[in-house]
Amino acid sequence: MELEVRHLRALVTVADEGSITKAAAALGLPQPALSAQVRRIERAVGDEVFVRGRTGVVATSFGRGLLAKARGVLREMDDLVVLAQQQNRREVVLGDAGMVLAEVVPRLEAELGDGGHDVRVHIDVAAGALVQMLRAGKLDAALVSEPVGFETADAQGLRRETVVPLEPVFIGIWERHPLAARTEIDLADLAGESWIVNPQDNPGWLAALRVACAERGFEPRIAYEAVHQAGARAFVGSGRCVAIADALSVEGRGVVFRPLAGDPVRGRIDLAWTDRCPVPAGVLSRVVREAYAALVDRNPVYSAWWARHAA
Incomplete structure (x- = not known):
């Protein structure tokens, strides 16, 4: 036998x-x-x-x-x-906390060709949730956005590469607000404003904001909470409050987005992936970087920030 x-x-x-x-x-x-x-x-x-x-x-x-x-x-x-x-496997599942994958997916599908993989996406604002899904095998790769110096997602054991080393945090503000006419806003000038935050977001972002505000002598007044992005945007567009925002955000519906002078709150985007990811990490990294650059070019405010930052 x-x-x-x-x-x-x-x-x-x-x-x-x-x-x-x-x-x-x-x-x-x-x-x-x-x-x-x-x-x-x-x-x-x-x-x-x-x-x-x-x-x-x-x-x-x-x-x-x-x-x-x-x-x-x-x-x-x-x-x-x-x-x-x-x-x-003929499928790859990607995660993101923002809007980058909207540009990544068509580029990746074109890269893989007709015989490539089907690409599925999961969007979650919490970096920790994306990392947990990676560990559980529910995602093959994810874009993990974290505030520099206030990271909370433990990606130990996962493969990780920084694809955007510095991403500024913008402020969403009513288009008729007196500060909206500026090309950038000093955080100290927002001391009297009410803020709206997402309680399910990475807590590191709020911690970074509180520290930056404290360094300028005030505590941000958190007046509203919203897990619904469109609902939060409607409140900002009504002139009732301001909000920290993704630098790639597109203006409209009464809201404009402005960078903070000196970038007191900064983010970083990492590509994290597992060994089971069917798409080579090098391909994903390149596509993500190209997609992000294309999104910056299409956003006049963010593109102007990059021009000043490069200078």
Whole structure:
């Protein structure tokens, strides 16, 4: 008799369950058939793997050594199956906290061609949620946006590369606000304003804002909370409040976006991915950088900021 993977899995299941009866149920086999299989395996390896008793089975000294090797083989086999699945996958699932993937997806689809992968997207403002989805295998890669110096998402164990090393935080403000005429706004000039924030956002952004405001002698008055972006924008557009905003935000519906003088709150965008990602990281990184540059070029306010920053 030659040992097969199914034999090793049967032994490990028996050891984990501590009972032939329970292991048979877990494996979908009749209990007598599994008992007979274990006996054949023991004859093949030349020694007892389990000692049987009234309360179940316990691995012998020989069995513990055999089971350790069996678990190693099963892990290797599972890895091979995952690798084969990756090679055959025709889908890539990407995550983002903002609007960059709207430009990334068509570019990536063009890059992969007709025989490429289907691209799916999940948008979540919380960087920590994206990282958890990466770890759970629900995402292949994600754009993780974090405030510099106030990072909260633990991406340890994931592959990660910075694609936008500095992203300024803009202020969303009513288009008829006296400060809207400026090309940039001093944070100190917002001391008397009410603010609207997203309580489900990365808490690091609010922490960074509070610290920057404290350095200018005031505490931001958080008057409103909104998890709905359009609802928050409507409040800003009514002139009732201001908000921190993505620098790529497009003006309209009564709202304009302005950079803060000196960029007191700064962000960074990283590309994080798992080993199971079916698209090479180098391709994703290049496409993301190109997409981001294209979005900047289409946004006059942000494009002007980049021109000043480069100078």
